[in-house]
Amino acid sequence: MNAPPLHPIRKSAWVYAILFVAVVSLGYIPGFTTPEGHLFGLFHIELKDDLLHLGSGIWAAVAAWLSTRAATLYFQIFGIVYGLDGLVGLIFGQGYLDLGIFLFGPAALDLGTKIATNIPHIVIGGSAALVGFVLSRQWVRQTAMATLKT
DSSP states (O other), X not given: OOOOOOOHHHHHHHHHHHHHHHHHHHTTSTTSBOTTSEXXXXXXXOHHXXXXXXXXXXXXXXXXXXXXXXXXXXXXXXXXXXXXXXXXXXXXXXXXXXXXXXXXXXXXXOHXXXXXXXXXXXXXXXXXXXXXXXXXXXXXXXXXXXXXXX
């Protein structure tokens, strides 16, 4: 007996899991990180950043493995938390997930640096929220319509 095809939400969660683990891994491959610890020469990555990224990847993998509902909930929660972290970082120069805004307060960074370091969080978080809140509903409707037609 063949297993049913994997739901697009679960596939998306697997993609997030792989991408987060890949980002963490790149920091340990010579040539991708400068001696000062800047990934691609742009992003200063510390152990706490790697742990947050790895945790996000593991959370995505567990959610993808468990169920479509768990993966949807992952995208909803993760999207909000990660996207807001990027917005806070864009405004204040420090995010809250790494406790930077709480430990050090706002950072006097130039706008270009704020954009470069926070746009990835905003895009990744926004994409996750889109999957969790919008696409998940569309996929549910499509599945229901396909079931009614059979």
